[in-house]
Amino acid sequence: MFCIRSSPSPVVAVRTALVAATLTVVAFVSACGSGEDPAPAVIAQSTTKETTVPVSAITTSVLDAGAEPRQKVTFHPRPDADQHARLVTSSTVYQQIDAQPQQDFSTPAVTTDLTARVPGGQTDPAFSVDLTLGEMTAPDPRLEDALRASEGSKAGLTMQPSGAITALRLTPAPDSRDIARSAIEQAFYQAVYRTVAFPDAEIGVGAVWTMQQQVMSGIALNQTTTATLRERVGDRLTVDLSVNQTPNSTVWDLPGEAGALNVDTYSMAGTGTLVLDLGVPLPVDGTVTVGGEQTYSDPNSSTRLRQSTTSTVTWSAP
Numbered sequence: 001m002f003c004i005r006s007s008p009s010p011v012v013a014v015r016t017a018l019v020a021a022t023l024t025v026v027a028f029v030s031a032c033g034s035g036e037d038p039a040p041a042v043i044a045q046s047t048t049k050e051t052t053v054p055v056s057a058i059t060t061s062v063l064d065a066g067a068e069p070r071q072k073v074t075f076h077p078r079p080d081a082d083q084h085a086r087l088v089t090s091s092t093v094y095q096q097i098d099a100q101p102q103q104d105f106s107t108p109a110v111t112t113d114l115t116a117r118v119p120g121g122q123t124d125p126a127f128s129v130d131l132t133l134g135e136m137t138a139p140d141p142r143l144e145d146a147l148r149a150s151e152g153s154k155a156g157l158t159m160q161p162s163g164a165i166t167a168l169r170l171t172p173a174p175d176s177r178d179i180a181r182s183a184i185e186q187a188f189y190q191a192v193y194r195t196v197a198f199p200d201a202e203i204g205v206g207a208v209w210t211m212q213q214q215v216m217s218g219i220a221l222n223q224t225t226t227a228t229l230r231e232r233v234g235d236r237l238t239v240d241l242s243v244n245q246t247p248n249s250t251v252w253d254l255p256g257e258a259g260a261l262n263v264d265t266y267s268m269a270g271t272g273t274l275v276l277d278l279g280v281p282l283p284v285d286g287t288v289t290v291g292g293e294q295t296y297s298d299p300n301s302s303t304r305l306r307q308s309t310t311s312t313v314t315w316s317a318p
Contacts, residue, residue: 066207
């Protein structure tokens with residue numbers, strides 16, 4: 001969800017819209033402050049219930065089946081066994097309106113230790129992954145203090161055997177504050193759109209396939225990720241990724257009837273490598289970084305906004 005505050009000034013309107021809905025970095029913000037000020041650190045007692053967020057479907061297409069031997073790749077996580085993983089997410093956002101000084105709306109990196117478990121007794125092809133958030137740290141003291149109160153929060157994924165994630169569940173701890181809850185939401189949103197879904201076909205080392213998915217980040221984006229199976233040793237696979245995003249439209253209709261912006265230029269791309277173990281649900285290693293430049297203009301004035309963004313997702317063992 002996005003929080004857009006209308007204003008009679010087109011400059012303020014453009015700034016508020018872009019700060020509240022930074023593309024590819026903030027997909028939904030549950031606590032919205034002003035454009036310059038972070039959300040107040042208040043206890044969010046009314047939002048501790050589980051929230052399920054759909055994740056858009058992935059379509060895969062094989063470009064090269066790779067070398068023999070080939071086989072269909074599917075996850076088969078061990079039921080009721082814990083996987084311990086560390087997720088680090090970070091994003092930089094720089095924005096400039098006309099000739100005004102550039103502003104930095106970057107968010108601090110968040111490190112989250114996770115315990116993942118796939119409950120036994122599931123019969124559908126898709127399976128549920130239960131996540132418990134352990135220690136969380138950030139370089140910003142105020143955010144890190146808020147994150148401590150969120151330790152023990154729950155999350156979950158609905159995952160297909162191919163690795164495609166179809167839903168994200170979030171259940172904040174009772175004492176979670178808005179600033180921490182927002183940071184956790186952003187971290188998971190970045191992570192679920194930087195995953196690997198294997199095709200429904202037999203592939204071998206050297207195989208190349210595409211994953212197409214729509215990403216909603218204020219504006220609808222078409223994301224195409226090209227994956228290459230670089231190495232396989234048993235259930236451990238190393239996959240190289242190349243990500244490219246393009247807007248669905250040249251006009252961005254802002255939420256809340258806040259007007260529209262022209263999408264004048266849009267460039268967003270990146271690369272990375274993930275190491276996957278088919279016996280556990282989360283990546284065991286790797287980093288994916290996506291970044292680019294965007295330019296928007298107000299159709300009712302000469303106001304022009306330039307934005308530079310970079311986001312990074314890193315997985316490792318804790």
